[in-house]
Amino acid sequence: MNAPFPSRRPIQVLLATPRGFCAGVDRAIQIVERALEKYGPPVYVRHEIVHNRHVVERLKAMGAVFVTDLDQCPDDRPVVFSAHGVPKAVPAEAKRRELFFLDATCPLVSKVHVEAERHYAAGREIVLIGHAGHPEVIGTMGQLPQAAITLIETVEDAEAFQPRDPDKLAYVTQTTLSVDDTAGIVSALKKRFPGLPDPHKEDICYATTNRQEAVKRVAATCDLVLVVGSQNSSNSQRLVEVALRAGARDARLVDDAGAVDWSWFENVSTVGVTAGASAPEPLIEALVAAIAARFDAEVSEDSGARETVSFKLPRVLAE
Template sequence: MTKPSLTLYLAAPRGFCAGVDRAIKIVELAIEKWGAPVYVRHEIVHNKFVVDSLRDKGAVFVEELDDCPDDRPVIFSAHGVPKAVPAEAAKREMVYVDATCPLVSKVHIEAERHFEAGLQMVMIGHAGHPETIGTMGQLPVGEVLLVETPGDVAGLSVRDPEKLAFITQTTLSVDDTVDVIAALRARFPNIIGPHKEDICYATTNRQAAVKAISSHIDALLVIGAPNSSNSKRLVEVGSANGCAYSQLVQRATEIDWRALAGIQSVGITAGASAPELLVNEVIDAFKARYDVTVELVETAQENVEFKVPRILREPA
């Protein structure tokens, strides 16, 4: 029986970003240097496949520092942690390595600088996301106010409308954030913004690549975890740009084939914490069912690389 024809539009860039790459490397090097187990506070990156493979190598994932023994190294996830966490680790004389993405650390430094200048911060971000918790935890309680939508801006109660600055989570939708910033500037004309936007290059690039393929496709599959902010944003970008069906899948086994019945073109991308191996698995699943043509749509090239912390570059 002949297979139906299907074109797969492969978005590029997709998958791992430099911050994720560095965070995974940090865990692997820590296990190499100190042996297993090495403790990791929170999932190092939001991807079950990555977390499971590091667990197999000797990483133990915990939610809080209280769950770690004093005598084993602990790593803080790529999303960043409140200041109280490394302070507590230092008090307990623990060996700790901070795997916070340098682009998230940049936002932390920015918030600190504004605070020292006497400004109150408004953070655009998702409540409860580890990155938001980590960034808000850089400053004393009440110094960072969280907004998620333009509607939230109307309800803000600020100390002094003339002494405000805003920062954003690095994995937001570029388009949605524009609307929130516009609402902030309309209500607080003197609010200070970042010199260069806080949304990271990888988030921006992956969203632009989805926009570029969305006019060609009947459906979009985003490979990523349900708790991955940047992956969920890619699904939303696909829908907002006219893609009738956008689905988030962790891997090929989750594809809803019935929803794809009768279609002729599918876009594929992957969130910043999803390995390329899972992309290939999805492509192979399509090849088993369809006569597939693969088209690469590349909108940018990435060559960013972040060094691992010095403690892991030194011998044990």
């Protein structure tokens, strides 16, 4: 099933731009790398630093130890909190134990946390649009007392939601959602609660939005779109959904070139390639090389947005 095709028939490969690493992911990975350089291994990381198997395995090989809870961390080694953010109880417990910790929460996730706290302080009930169980959602809901935030995942949830006071309501969102899905949920909420205020700045992060827009541009002309990313990556999963909605005949999420089933390429003349915000560029390059090894590939790149955003490292690592 995965054998090369007998003849190198021509195929168009369209690379979506932007794709792969975003500034928040890059910062989080650098925090772990620099902590290992400065303090030596092991450095403990609460939760996967970002949702990519290859990134996690590389950092493990360097001496990072990934854990699910602070109870698994010794008192005398650095601890890094993942890019997705953590409930307030986590740094509070770290301080109580006098652990040395580094917070790799993406600044755009931290912005959502601050926004939720501001609404709570103003006496508003808060709706969080997001996916249950995702670490970012757990972290955001954990910024405030239990029951202060209601999670809404679908338009049906929005239509069934009963606030305590419709005039004292606000919403925030997970940063890695489908832009179109979120717009539908917000529209359903605003239809019921016309006074619902928008965030000061869009909660869905620039990187998620840019990658979805790039996929929309290429997908309509593609027989197949391959998204490089891990199964637990929310933004990568959304890219598959966006590609299908934008007109791709087929779209698949793959960890790497080794996960491709080449039978997918039957009757494919144009394939789009992109990657979630936590997928390294070498994985994309290897996928394109694997396609070129089996086909007479003509590779072109979408002229999408060029991202120049960068985030500062914690001062203790930047010195």
